[in-house]
Amino acid sequence: MKLSISQKLITLSVLSVAAAAFSATSFAAVDAAAAQALAKKSDCLKCHAVDKTKKGPSYQKIAAKWKGKADAEAKLIEAITKAPKVKLEDGTQEDHKVIASKDMAEIKNVVGWILAQ
Numbered sequence: 001m002k003l004s005i006s007q008k009l010i011t012l013s014v015l016s017v018a019a020a021a022f023s024a025t026s027f028a029a030v031d032a033a034a035a036q037a038l039a040k041k042s043d044c045l046k047c048h049a050v051d052k053t054k055k056g057p058s059y060q061k062i063a064a065k066w067k068g069k070a071d072a073e074a075k076l077i078e079a080i081t082k083a084p085k086v087k088l089e090d091g092t093q094e095d096h097k098v099i100a101s102k103d104m105a106e107i108k109n110v111v112g113w114i115l116a117q
């Protein structure tokens with residue numbers, strides 16, 4: 001298929017907007033679809049939603065809490081791999097769920113996705 005000049009310009013501007021959006025985030029390599037799939041598989045979404053409080057805080061709330069903190073990634077990796085005791089919204093306590101992956105790249109991808117909400 002041959003593109004007209006205006007189609008080429010549109011393609012170029014779409015690409016540059018995408019590039020700008022990409023470089024604006026510090027978690028540029030986040031694969032949101034993979035992160036959501038792993039969160040779903042790990043039952044995280046039973047207690048967390050992106051934008052509303054369930055048994056646990058929303059991912060937006062968690063991202064806001066950790067925004068700008070240098071140790072955010074390390075702390076969240078701990079939270080989802082070491083099963084710390086957490087207090088649910090209903091006041092009961094239980095061991096936090098552990099993510100269903102041992103692959104650090106996948107775990108970091110989920111953490112990056114949460115922090116990007």
Ligand code: HEC
Pocket residue numbers: 039042043044045046047048055056057062065075076079080086087088089096097098099100110114
């Ligand atoms: C049984 C409910 C429940 C499940 C399932 C659950 N969480 Fe949580 N999660 C919580 C609660 C409650 C907190 C709040 C802990 C607190 O603030 O003390 C929390 C906190 C967190 C935090 C923030 C920790 C912090 O220090 O700010 C992250 C990140 C998180 N969860 C991710 C996940 C992921 C990823 C999964 C899936 C592997 C998951 N959660 C599964 C209830 C749950």
